[in-house]
Amino acid sequence: MxxxxxxxxxxxxxxxxxxxxxxxxxxxxxxxxxxPKNYTATTSLVVNYKGVDPLSGMVMQAQLMPGYMATQVDIITSHAVAVKVVQNLGLTNSPVIKQQFEEASEGSLNIEDWLADLLLKKLDVKPSRESSILEISYTGSDPQFSAAIANAFADAYQEASLRLKVEPSQKAAGYLLTQAKIYREKLEQAQIRLSQYQQENGLTSIAENLDVENAKLNQLANQLIMVQAQALDSSSRQKNANANGDASPDVAASPVIQNLKVALAQATSKLAEAGNRLGTNHPQYQAAQAEVDKLKSQLDIEVSRIGSSVGGSARIYSQNEALLKAALAAQKQKVLDLNRSRDQLIVLQRDVETAQTAYNNVTQRLNQTSIEGKANESDISILNVAIPPDKHSSPKLLLNTILSIFxxxxxxxxxxxxxxxxxxKVRSTEDIIELVELPLLAMIESNTSKTKKSGLLPRFAKGY
Structure with missing residues (x-):
């Protein structure tokens, strides 16, 4: 064709x-x-999306905004919000609605649920693609009723949004209050352990105590070095005194020894002079000899005494050295004990600081969540209130006419x-060619009327 x-x-x-x-x-x-003519009333809402978790306080990512808007649409179209609209408007008190409910449901449903389902069927919620605007539209036969329903859904949505915002904060506040008590107990226990440890070890200021003990340790070490030097010197002098006798410096430096040596030299000189003049049996010679022996005995006694004195000093220095070594060891142990006490004290102080930080964080979140739980302002703001429309939205006569024409x-x-x-029917030469499947040789024009020609062609086609 x-x-x-x-x-x-x-x-x-x-x-x-x-x-x-x-x-x-x-x-x-x-x-x-x-x-019947239907009227559509629309109210516009602005959703102030903050995205703050009531428990952790963390800000949600901005990429979650589309999902958040879809959630808000589901909340508006939820059965709970529709029931709230029915309750706020008192629709169940209308005798007409009660009669319609009895005829439609036959008592199988609750009248609020039945009305909520009817309202949701004529409700339309559209979120904006590039902004945080929500449009709530309701279509009904009465423009006043449609506007009232649209505004009622906006109010019920605000109440539901506030409730959904406050309830998690209140639950989080209860949880955080319990955690705050737990962390406060931990802080008190850590402070008690720190105080007990300071009292048991007598620690007021561990840094000052450690400085004092280190100073004592250094002082003892210096004293020990001095005493060791003195003991070594005394021991050397003792050995020299015992070995060399009056040749020892300590012996030679003694005034008594010097006087005795002078007296001995004089007595020896007298004895030699008496020996040259007198015989050995002469009383003067024997007296001089006795004087020399006496002086020699006194000199030996004095040398022995000085050696003993030097040995006593050496023993005293050795004893002092031993005492200082013991004191130094005890002081070292005391400093080590203070270091261990300081390390343990630092651990306990860190436990207190950690518990204090955790308690402060929980308390801060508790205060913030408690404030949010007591908030009475919703994040939803009404941009445009629905007003009764002047023109009906359906049926659309022009659009329906255009579609019916098409x-x-x-x-x-x-x-x-x-x-x-x-x-x-055979209506053209192409129909004859398709019918007889033969080529067209010629075409004779006819002056007969259109009615006769249109009647001949079908007969010709049938007769052939």
Whole structure:
């Protein structure tokens, strides 16, 4: 079938097309005029998305905004919000609504649930793609009622949003209050352990105590070095005194020894002089000899005494050295004990600081969450309040008419083609060629009327 054949079919079946078109358009216009008019009221809301977790205080990522808006749409269209709208408007008190409910539900449902389901069927919520605006639309037969329902849904949504915001904060506040008590007990226990340890070890200021003990340790070490030097010197002098006798420096430096040596030298000189003048048996010689022996004995006694004195000093220095070594060892042990006490004290102080920090953090979050739990302002703000519309939103006569024109034309053409397929006619030379499957040699123009020509062609096609 070419385009000319298609046009011939449309021309021949024009009545079917026209009648189909008129029926579709007329029916659509009639129905649009007969249907009750519905009015759509819309209220706009601004959602202030903060995204703060009430327990941890962490800010949620901005990428979650689309999901957040979808959640808000689900909240608005929830059954709980619709029931709240019914309760706020007192729709269950209307006798007409009660009668309609009894006729429709037969007592199987709650009237609030039934009304909530009816309201949700005519509710439409649209979030903005590039902003935090929500539009709540309600369609009804009464413009005043539609505006009231739209505004009621906005108010109920604000209440639900505030409740959903406050309840987690209140629950989190209860949890944080319990944690605050636990952390406060931990802090008190850590402080008690620190105080007990300081009292048991007598630690007021561990740094000052450690400085004092280190100073004592250094002083003892210096004294020990001095005493060791003195003891070594005394021991050397003792050995020298014992070994060299009066040649020892300590012995030679003694005034008594020096006087005795002088006296001995004089007595020896007298003894030599007496020996030259007198005999050994002479009383003067014997007296001089006795004086020399006496002086020698005194000199030996004095040398022995000085050696003993030097040895006593050496022993005293050795004893002092031993005492200082013991004191130094004890002081070292005391300093080590103080270091260990300081390390343990630092550990206990860190435990107190850690417990204090944890308690402060929990207390801070508790205060913030408690404030949020007592908040009475929602993050939802009404941008535009719904007002009763002046024009109805449905049925849309112009749009329905345009669609019926398009649909009527398409159905008219479809019915025409279907009718042609059920009763095929020969309407052109192309139809004859397709029918006889022979080439066309010539075409004779006829002056007969259109009615006769249109009647000959089908008979010719049947007779052939």
């Amino acid at each position: 070419n385009f000319s054949q298609f046009l011939l079919i449309l021309k021949a079946r024009a009545k079917i097309i026209i009648w189909t078109f008129l029926i579709i358009v007329g029916t659509t216009i009639s129905i649009s005029l007969v249907l 649909l009527g034309g398409m159905l008219g053409i479809a019915f025409a083609l279907l009718s042609e397929m059920m009763n095929r």
